[in-house]
Amino acid sequence: GAVVSQHPSWVICKSGTSVKIECRSLDFQATTMFWYRQFPKQSLMLMATSNEGSKATYEQGVEKDKFLINHASLTLSTLTVTSAHPEDSSFYICSARTRGMNTGELFFGEGSRLTVL
């Protein structure tokens, strides 16, 4: 199957700093990438849908100025958590869908565990 690489896997940062997480589709072109956030023992909460070359669509309650998403190419989307605070500590997972498909499986990255001290 298709491979989505996400890094870093783990990141620890100080409160107030910004953290960038990268999500790459290694062997296919992803016109759409989804960013999810997952708290322990909870489901994946969709944060935003990222379309290549256009602005991301954020879910209600997700601050777009705090969670900056850039999808500059068909193989790379980035999520930047700006001015991180301890409550931003979570597991962030990206997933990608191949070009032109509204159905079909999502390919997930390995996830990034963020801890804000």
Next chain:
Amino acid sequence: GQQVMQIPQYQHVQEGEDFTTYCNSSTTLSNIQWYKQRPGGHPVFLIQLVKSGEVKKQKRLTFQFGEAKKNSSLHITATQTTDVGTYFCAGPRGNQFYFGTGTSLTVIP
């Protein structure tokens, strides 16, 4: 936001027993997918159902899509310890993709 509910939230079974998780959507879905997430891992695609009333099998796993395309179920026959994990249903709404609340399965050897 989340409009896909799953029950039960947690299930503990003895190895060899069967397991079922149910997924209910407040809206009709064009398709539904099932994913498995092992502890500490990321979700892995299991299957997609598209047709009303569709039933698909993968070895010991049986997936069903309701006639109204608003609910689905996953049934595992004779669970094994390798079945441990959280099972999520997921469905599209527009260009977004939402996950159900998940069912965490523990298999006791």
